[in-house]
Amino acid sequence: MTMSTELTDKYRVAAPRYTSYPTVPYWDQAGFSKEKWENRVVTSCRENQDGLNLYIHLPFCEDLCTYCGCNTRITKNHGVELPYIQAVLKEWQLYLDKLGRKPVIQEIHLGGGTPTFFSPENLEFLIQGIVSKAVLQVNATLSFEGHPNNTTAAHLIALYSLGFRRISLGIQDFDPRVQSIINRVQSFESVENITHKARELGYESVNYDLIYGLPLQSAEGLSRTIEQVIQLNPDRIAFYSYAHVPWVKPGQRRYTEAHLPSAQLKGELYEMGRTMLTGAGYVEIGMDHFIKPADSLHKAAQKGRLHRNFMGYTEQAGEVMIGLGVSSISDCRTAFSQNVKTVEEYMAILDQGVLPVFKGHLLDETDLKLRRHILNLMCKGYTPWEKSANHDPVMQQIRERLYPLEADGLITCDEYAVQVTNTGKRFLRNICMAFDARLWAKQPDTQLFSLAD
Numbered sequence: 001m002t003m004s005t006e007l008t009d010k011y012r013v014a015a016p017r018y019t020s021y022p023t024v025p026y027w028d029q030a031g032f033s034k035e036k037w038e039n040r041v042v043t044s045c046r047e048n049q050d051g052l053n054l055y056i057h058l059p060f061c062e063d064l065c066t067y068c069g070c071n072t073r074i075t076k077n078h079g080v081e082l083p084y085i086q087a088v089l090k091e092w093q094l095y096l097d098k099l100g101r102k103p104v105i106q107e108i109h110l111g112g113g114t115p116t117f118f119s120p121e122n123l124e125f126l127i128q129g130i131v132s133k134a135v136l137q138v139n140a141t142l143s144f145e146g147h148p149n150n151t152t153a154a155h156l157i158a159l160y161s162l163g164f165r166r167i168s169l170g171i172q173d174f175d176p177r178v179q180s181i182i183n184r185v186q187s188f189e190s191v192e193n194i195t196h197k198a199r200e201l202g203y204e205s206v207n208y209d210l211i212y213g214l215p216l217q218s219a220e221g222l223s224r225t226i227e228q229v230i231q232l233n234p235d236r237i238a239f240y241s242y243a244h245v246p247w248v249k250p251g252q253r254r255y256t257e258a259h260l261p262s263a264q265l266k267g268e269l270y271e272m273g274r275t276m277l278t279g280a281g282y283v284e285i286g287m288d289h290f291i292k293p294a295d296s297l298h299k300a301a302q303k304g305r306l307h308r309n310f311m312g313y314t315e316q317a318g319e320v321m322i323g324l325g326v327s328s329i330s331d332c333r334t335a336f337s338q339n340v341k342t343v344e345e346y347m348a349i350l351d352q353g354v355l356p357v358f359k360g361h362l363l364d365e366t367d368l369k370l371r372r373h374i375l376n377l378m379c380k381g382y383t384p385w386e387k388s389a390n391h392d393p394v395m396q397q398i399r400e401r402l403y404p405l406e407a408d409g410l411i412t413c414d415e416y417a418v419q420v421t422n423t424g425k426r427f428l429r430n431i432c433m434a435f436d437a438r439l440w441a442k443q444p445d446t447q448l449f450s451l452a453d
Contacts, residue, residue, distance in 0.1 A: 005264055016433070020336060022438045024329075027336065029361075036335070038098055041320065051106035052320040053107040053311070054108045055111060057323065058114070064183060065183055067184065081122045085125060089129045091339075092130055094353070094354070102135050107142070114147045120152070120155050136163070141166065146170075147170065147186070151194050167203055168208075169208055173222060174188055174224065182215065206235050209237075219268060230276070239270075278290070286378055301379070301380075307379060309321050313379070326340065326346040327340070339356045370437055374432045409421055
């Protein structure tokens with residue numbers, strides 16, 4: 001085996017993606033309450049000078065994409081749009097009532113599900129209902145996710161008029177065989193048309209999502225997909241590893257492990273994609289992301305301002321992110337919360353005039369320290385600490401877990417810091433696991449996370 005294959009096999013273990021620390025399965029419910037969450041988010045909003053980030057989850061899709069791990073509701077009934085938006089605006093009003101003043105918003109992201117399932121008119125109603133009761137920063141970042149098959153010119157025009165300048169299109173793979181088995185069929189021409197229209201209107205950043213490790217995926221097919229993507233020249237590319245979690249997402253039972261690329265092939269797919277994208281002028285930042293040098297996300301990375309939250313990578317590093325909508329997660333730095341996961345329960349709780357939060361976590365001092373290290377590694381590939389930290393029992397355990405990673409060339413380490421190597425970029429999840437004190441204190445009895453490969 002090559003060294004790359006040896007490392008891939010060794011580190012092919014279940015690992016979190018670290019959009020938070022602690023990760024959701026390790027949130028401590030014992031000390032959490034809805035009232036404590038409300039107090040902490042209000043305090044953080046009042047102390048935070050940057051403004052808050054807003055994530056709005058729009059869960060509806062007309063068809064089930066079987067690879068998808070998101071919280072979705074499959075329906076072709078578009079009568080669900082307006083009642084759901086009205087519920088989201090109720091939730092927003094509850095936060096406004098608790099804050100007692102107009103908050104400053106520095107970022108809005110529409111995720112899903114499929115935000116473009118909603119009509120342009122209803123999306124306009126939603127956004128106007130949000131920003132009319134807040135102060136939108138002049139340089140606020142507004143972005144949305146779109147499906148190539150239902151994102152229309154009317155969507156692009158309406159959202160542009162509201163201040164949206166970034167669009168993310170889920171492509172995954174152009175190979176017809178792969179598209180068929182994952183039930184995500186869209187043509188190259190549809191993606192091309194949306195991309196060109198967005199740029200004609202003035203959208204400043206176009207992102208494509210690609211996935212490696214999908215069922216029936218081959219080196220030839222993925223190579224052809226990446227060539228087509230490079231031809232369209234998106235500003236950002238998220239090149240994700242497929243997460244096979246059929247025990248969480250039953251739709252993935254449409255195929256079996258026998259349909260998936262072998263561990264060796266999956267590693268080769270990643271290396272091939274990485275080589276092709278960097279060869280085309282993209283810069284690799286953080287985990288799974290390839291960016292054009294002129295894009296603002298790359299500039300943020302150069303200045304050390306890259307941030308990671310439940311929405312992914314962003315240059316807006318505000319400490320408060322409020323998630324609206326079913327299953328949305330909120331973060332005020334010292335606490336996390338998550339909304340209930342079904343549309344019916346979400347709407348019923350809001351009708352009672354209370355926030356639809358059902359679980360969360362209050363971070364202690366150790367959590368905050370380890371969260372900072374994990375964020376540094378995910379965003380900068382580097383994390384420092386004071387020399388005195390080496391006498392901390394938690395840090396001593398972390399240092400012991402770092403030794404084999406250093407021996408395998410994934411990191412360089414001294415008594416003051418850890419630096420991720422070029423080889424180690426592929427294994428960021430494994431490196432961050434060394435800092436995950438809660439995971440090591442309580443190993444799971446069943447597999448909670450997808451494989452890090």
